[in-house]
Amino acid sequence: MAPIRPRVRACGRWALLLELDTADEVAATAAALRDAALPDVVELVPAARTVLVAVRPGGDLAAVRSAVSTVDPSSSGQTAGTLHTIPVVYDGEDLEFVASTAGVSVDEVVALHTGAEYTVDFCGFAPGFGYLSGLPEPLRQPRLESSRPAVPAGSVGLADVYSCVYPRRSPGGWRLLGRTDLVMFDATADPPARLSPGDRVRFEAR
Structure with missing residues (x-):
């Protein structure tokens, strides 16, 4: 190569x-x-x-x-960052839409999303917002045509080849699968962001 x-x-x-x-x-x-x-x-x-x-x-x-x-x-x-396990309640408002678009059941969406290991390729958009590569091919879908004015902190979503966790309430157009209670960004913590480029992530259904 x-x-x-x-x-x-x-x-x-x-x-x-x-x-x-x-x-x-x-x-x-x-x-x-x-x-x-x-x-x-x-x-x-x-x-x-x-x-x-x-x-x-x-x-x-x-x-x-x-x-x-x-x-x-x-x-x-060669360089494996910290592995984070993120518990998720899969009840997102786009969950059935994602399943329908992918041609699979809701249970299969959850199984696919939790069965993969993701890598934090980079962070952007908002402090603590990691772009997580490794999304299974059947779940790869474009962003929503129109962004929502407010997505709750902890929302777990997907868009294109990435998955994500919204670190704070903000506008957003990713398709929402569920939510986590983990705090992804805390300005008073050291480090303030839970995820860093090179880290790995697994999602766990709760």
């Missing part, structure tokens, strides 16, 4: 933006950088198709370029 070669762009004096083609390439590149443990790197921010790498002022950007010059595509599985 050919190595991954990110497109590297300068981002200010002390950061590089690595552009990639797929979520798997992002995961592999971020994992390679974590494994490299470069001493000057102070922040690593994966997103949908990019990884931002910031070093301390005066830090060695050449070492970052070297570390990502040829990334092993299989490296995404």
